[in-house]
Amino acid sequence: xxxxxxxxxxxxxxxxxxxxxSYGIAAYADSTEDGTATIVASVHDVTADKQALSKLxxxxxxxxxxxxxxxxxxxDFLAS
Numbered sequence: 455x456x457x458x459x460x461x462x463x464x465x466x467x468x469x470x471x472x473x474x475x476s477y478g479i480a481a482y483a484d485s486t487e488d489g490t491a492t493i494v495a496s497v498h499d500v501t502a503d504k505q506a507l508s509k510l511x512x513x514x515x516x517x518x519x520x521x522x523x524x525x526x527x528x529x530d531f532l533a534s
Contacts, residue, residue, distance in 0.1 A: 456483045458494065458521060460514040462507055465498060476500070477507045479514070479528065481521045495521040497528045507531075 463478040478498040482491035501507050510531050513519075519527060 456494070458483055458518075459491070460511045460519070462504065462511050463496065463498070464504075467499070474502065476502055477504050479507065479511055479524065481524060495524050497524060500528055500532070 459482045461480050461482060463480045465476050465478065467474050467476060476499045478496060478500045480493050481495040483494045484491055510527070514524075514527065
């Protein structure tokens with residue numbers, strides 16, 4: 455079983471003269487072989503509320519969420 459760490463991602467979307475910042479979640483699989491982390495799952499453009507998403511990411515890490523449940527967790531987050 456691989457060790458997964460979740461993190462908040464930041465993206466800036468621009469159209470014409472306007473732009474917005476949105477945050478998503480990425481799951482990183484730690485590699486003990488070469489010390490690099492590889493993104494194994496991600497959900498982009500979840501919310502503009504970085505603080506709320508950071509709390510969700512902390513919860514995912516604390517509960518050691520499997521990547522197969524990431525989309526369901528994000529859907530639940532957006533529905534609340």
